[in-house]
Amino acid sequence: MGAINGKAYIERIDSLDNEIWLDGKRVEGPISSHPVFKGIIQEKAALYDMQLDPRYKDKMTFRSPETGEPIGLSYMQPKSMEDLKKRREMMEHWATRSFGMMGRSPDYLNSVLMSFASCAGFLEGKENSYPQNLVAFYKMAREKDLSFTHTFVSPQINRSQIYVETSKEPIAAKVVDVNPDGIVIKGARLLATQGGLTDEVLVFSVGKFLFNEDEAFAFSIPSNTKGLKFICRDTFIGGASPFNHPLSSRYEEMDSVVVFDNVLVPWDRVFYYNDGEVAEEFIKQSSFHAFAKHQVVTRQIVKTEFILGIAQLLTETIKVNGYQHIQEKVSEIIVGLETMKALLEKAENHASTDKHGVMRPDVIPLNTASAVYPKLYPRFTEIIQIIGASGMITIPTENAFQSSIRSDLDQYLQGATKSAEDRVKIFRLAWDLTMSSFGMRGMQYERYFFGDPIRIASILYDEYPKEPYVKAVKEFLQLKEDQ
Numbered sequence: 001m002g003a004i005n006g007k008a009y010i011e012r013i014d015s016l017d018n019e020i021w022l023d024g025k026r027v028e029g030p031i032s033s034h035p036v037f038k039g040i041i042q043e044k045a046a047l048y049d050m051q052l053d054p055r056y057k058d059k060m061t062f063r064s065p066e067t068g069e070p071i072g073l074s075y076m077q078p079k080s081m082e083d084l085k086k087r088r089e090m091m092e093h094w095a096t097r098s099f100g101m102m103g104r105s106p107d108y109l110n111s112v113l114m115s116f117a118s119c120a121g122f123l124e125g126k127e128n129s130y131p132q133n134l135v136a137f138y139k140m141a142r143e144k145d146l147s148f149t150h151t152f153v154s155p156q157i158n159r160s161q162i163y164v165e166t167s168k169e170p171i172a173a174k175v176v177d178v179n180p181d182g183i184v185i186k187g188a189r190l191l192a193t194q195g196g197l198t199d200e201v202l203v204f205s206v207g208k209f210l211f212n213e214d215e216a217f218a219f220s221i222p223s224n225t226k227g228l229k230f231i232c233r234d235t236f237i238g239g240a241s242p243f244n245h246p247l248s249s250r251y252e253e254m255d256s257v258v259v260f261d262n263v264l265v266p267w268d269r270v271f272y273y274n275d276g277e278v279a280e281e282f283i284k285q286s287s288f289h290a291f292a293k294h295q296v297v298t299r300q301i302v303k304t305e306f307i308l309g310i311a312q313l314l315t316e317t318i319k320v321n322g323y324q325h326i327q328e329k330v331s332e333i334i335v336g337l338e339t340m341k342a343l344l345e346k347a348e349n350h351a352s353t354d355k356h357g358v359m360r361p362d363v364i365p366l367n368t369a370s371a372v373y374p375k376l377y378p379r380f381t382e383i384i385q386i387i388g389a390s391g392m393i394t395i396p397t398e399n400a401f402q403s404s405i406r407s408d409l410d411q412y413l414q415g416a417t418k419s420a421e422d423r424v425k426i427f428r429l430a431w432d433l434t435m436s437s438f439g440m441r442g443m444q445y446e447r448y449f450f451g452d453p454i455r456i457a458s459i460l461y462d463e464y465p466k467e468p469y470v471k472a473v474k475e476f477l478q479l480k481e482d483q
């Protein structure tokens with residue numbers, strides 16, 4: 001089959017009939033025509049269309065090692081610097097199409113699955129581990145161009161260090177039965193962005209599993225597997241009009257709680273289970289962090305470019321760009337952008353072939369970017385709000401511009417360099433990015449989607465080679481050895 005186009009993606013998602021719950025009701029009928037999901041599904045379809053568009057095909061696909069068919073480049077296991085660069089350029093094309101607004105463009109989880117499969121050797125010989133299933137599944141997903149969501153955290157019930165779940169019925173998803181057909185999972189996982197809007201759900205476990213090894217597993221199952229439910233939050237789409245809601249009408253991805261109601265995961269889909277050490281070490285030692293963050297940072301750079309464009313356009317529209325403090329604030333966005341670009345470049349320049357023969361980006365600059373962006377993003381939001389001031393509030397709707405008060409709007413809402421209609425368009429975009437419920441969710445997303453930034457910073461702390469610097473200070477002071 002090979003790389004799919006948008007039509008094939010939509011047909012596949014519609015035919016799955018996934019169990020999605022929204023506002024207390026099960027979503028019925030083709031999901032691609034549902035007002036809450038159609039915007040994001042169309043935007044995703046546009047990404048898939050690029051794969052087979054003659055203008056992009058060579059940049060978005062590579063030849064299947066098995067069939068020779070063009071397949072999605074985000075599935076490629078890079079063996080050289082050139083491959084790595086090709087992967088990044090492909091991710092840039094997709095991110096640019098959605099201005100970095102789509103957290104779950106397919107390359108994110110395709111890259112994760114690719115990284116897992118490329119390190120399947122780690123699972124070799126380990127109890128309850130099935131590296132051959134992981135590799136076979138990766139190849140099947142690659143050839144069919146499957147799309148994924150993922151879920152890796154247990155529900156937010158009690159995060160204290162000593163919490164051990166004691167409820168009679170499982171809360172956190174766990175293995176409740178192992179039988180000849182597979183493992184049975186009951187309980188829930190915290191969240192899946194685009195849950196129900198993808199072919200598959202990739203489920204894995206992060207953290208420590210001292211008292212709860214039955215929560216340590218990795219598998220992938222079709223989104224329409226019996227007993228799998230996606231419980232959506234309220235929609236953040238303000239309305240269908242791109243004038244009124246330029247971002248939410250297109251890029252509202254939806255987040256859902258994932259419920260496993262005695263879900264059978266067939267053996268050929270189990271990668272490992274009931275082994276806390278394997279789960280913890282696999283995530284640490286595989287190239288998961290390196291390749292997932294290579295995609296994430298690439299997307300965040302494109303998003304930051306979009307933010308910079310919006311900030312500068314605001315300043316020009318109301319002619320505040322001459323003020324030093326405004327320039328300083330826009331420069332903060334530039335500094336953030338250039339920092340992220342430098343970190344990405346370093347990660348690529350310092351890439352090396354790992355023991356599985358894959359060209360792995362240097363994870364330290366990527367972990368640095370993941371620690372810094374959750375701080376940069378809320379500040380970018382604040383900067384846009386400060387530059388826009390009341391302009392973020394005086395944003396009448398498309399209907400207002402088509403009504404009898406149009407002449408008032410044209411007169412009183414014009415900008416120094418723009419007509420009233422264009423000025424309001426610009427400010428509505430800035431508002432949807434930073435103040436609407438969609439914008440606020442975007443900020444929370446950039447803070448948390450990859451995990452808790454505090455614990456991400458701890459990973460950086462743990463893994464950073466600090467010793468040479470300590471040694472230099474000790475030598476300078478001529479200190480005696482530690483006792």
Ligand SMILES: Cc1cc2nc3c(=O)[nH]c(=O)nc-3n(C[C@H](O)[C@H](O)[C@H](O)COP(=O)(O)OP(=O)(O)OC[C@H]3O[C@@H](n4cnc5c(N)ncnc54)[C@H](O)[C@@H]3O)c2cc1C
Nearest residue numbers: 150151152153156159191192193444445448449451452454
């Ligand atoms: C918009 C959005 C989309 C998301 N999409 C997905 C998705 O698609 N798939 C998925 O699996 N997950 C997703 N997530 C969830 C994400 O993985 C979690 O938000 C993240 O791992 C943090 O977990 P938590 O939200 O339960 O916060 P908690 O772990 O409950 O943390 C709450 C607060 O307590 C602090 N805290 C808690 N425990 C500790 C500790 N041990 N040490 C120090 N501080 C601690 C944290 O720093 C934080 O300030 C998404 C999150 C958001 C906001």
